[in-house]
Amino acid sequence: MAALGDMSSSGYSFDEIQSIANNILTFTKHRPKVGIICGSGLGGLADQVDDAEVISYDQIPEFPVSTVAGHAGKLVFGYLQGKPVVLMRGRFHYYEGYPMWKVAMPVRVMKAMGVGTLVVTNAAGGVNPEFQTGDLMIIKDHIDLPGLTGECVLIGRNDERFGPRFPATVGTYDEDLRNLAKTISVELGYNSIMREGTYIMIGGPTFETVAESRLLRTFGADAVGMSTVPEAVVAKHGGLRVFGISLITDMVALDYNTTRATTHEEVLAVGQKRAGDLQKIVSNLVARMTV
Numbered sequence: 001m002a003a004l005g006d007m008s009s010s011g012y013s014f015d016e017i018q019s020i021a022n023n024i025l026t027f028t029k030h031r032p033k034v035g036i037i038c039g040s041g042l043g044g045l046a047d048q049v050d051d052a053e054v055i056s057y058d059q060i061p062e063f064p065v066s067t068v069a070g071h072a073g074k075l076v077f078g079y080l081q082g083k084p085v086v087l088m089r090g091r092f093h094y095y096e097g098y099p100m101w102k103v104a105m106p107v108r109v110m111k112a113m114g115v116g117t118l119v120v121t122n123a124a125g126g127v128n129p130e131f132q133t134g135d136l137m138i139i140k141d142h143i144d145l146p147g148l149t150g151e152c153v154l155i156g157r158n159d160e161r162f163g164p165r166f167p168a169t170v171g172t173y174d175e176d177l178r179n180l181a182k183t184i185s186v187e188l189g190y191n192s193i194m195r196e197g198t199y200i201m202i203g204g205p206t207f208e209t210v211a212e213s214r215l216l217r218t219f220g221a222d223a224v225g226m227s228t229v230p231e232a233v234v235a236k237h238g239g240l241r242v243f244g245i246s247l248i249t250d251m252v253a254l255d256y257n258t259t260r261a262t263t264h265e266e267v268l269a270v271g272q273k274r275a276g277d278l279q280k281i282v283s284n285l286v287a288r289m290t291v
């Protein structure tokens with residue numbers, strides 16, 4: 001029997017993941033090739049899905065529930081711009097109390113359903129002082145702060161059928177997809193709001209202090225959030241193509257003269273106002289990507 005605190009068997013086995021995926025597929029006629037994880041307040045993309053079939057997370061016994069406002073807790077299957085997709089309207093966050101492996105477990109389920117490309121979206125705080133609220137940031141790279149400090153999503157026994165024991169994470173965010181997104185953003189006239197940069201994950205749920213924000217900037221982060229990285233790491237581990245994009249919903253405070261403090265309500269409000277831009281980029285990207 002595993003000793004208390006023994007993490008060697010954390011997570012679902014390969015066979016369990018296959019059977020979770022097969023069970024979900026009994027609820028839908030669709031066979032998705034692209035998986036899309038919607039960030040806080042960014043689930044509206046699901047309204048553009050044609051021939052949609054919706055499965056609530058509570059119909060899937062192994063799925064946790066989404067406990068955060070702005071995360072509906074539904075899987076949406078169908079066609080986005082003619083491509084077979086599955087959207088997660090609602091993701092799981094580490095700060096909700098789920099172990100890291102469970103936060104990213106749906107990515108393995110997506111792969112087992114036939115998904116080859118993962119698109120991750122999020123709401124994030126702007127750390128780069130040149131950014132502005134409402135900007136979009138193509139994720140070029142990430143900093144896995146929890147991972148660097150011992151909470152990597154891949155901790156535990158490794159089954160090579162999921163991926164290698166020591167995976168490379170260089171090149172996690174596919175260069176061709178990033179270039180395509182940049183082309184699309186020029187075509188849509190989004191040059192002035194489109195950025196590219198490094199996303200850093202913090203554990204949350206606390207927003208950053210001024211001193212912490214300064215630290216994140218010295219680390220080289222352009223945007224900060226509490227998600228995305230475990231999903232991207234598991235996807236890269238499993239050989240998926242990954243594209244990530246952040247909506248900058250607030251600017252972190254880098255000096256003590258700032259009196260305003262970020263709230264989740266503000267994050268959702270900016271999401272509501274500016275999600276359309278992010279959705280346009282993602283839907284055009286899906287339209288033009290090969291699957």
Ligand SMILES: O=P(O)(O)O[C@H]1O[C@H](CO)[C@@H](O)[C@H]1O
Binds near residue numbers: 038091227264
């Ligand atoms: O990363 P998503 O899910 O978009 O959500 C972001 O918004 C929440 C904070 O307002 C945090 O969960 C942060 O990670």
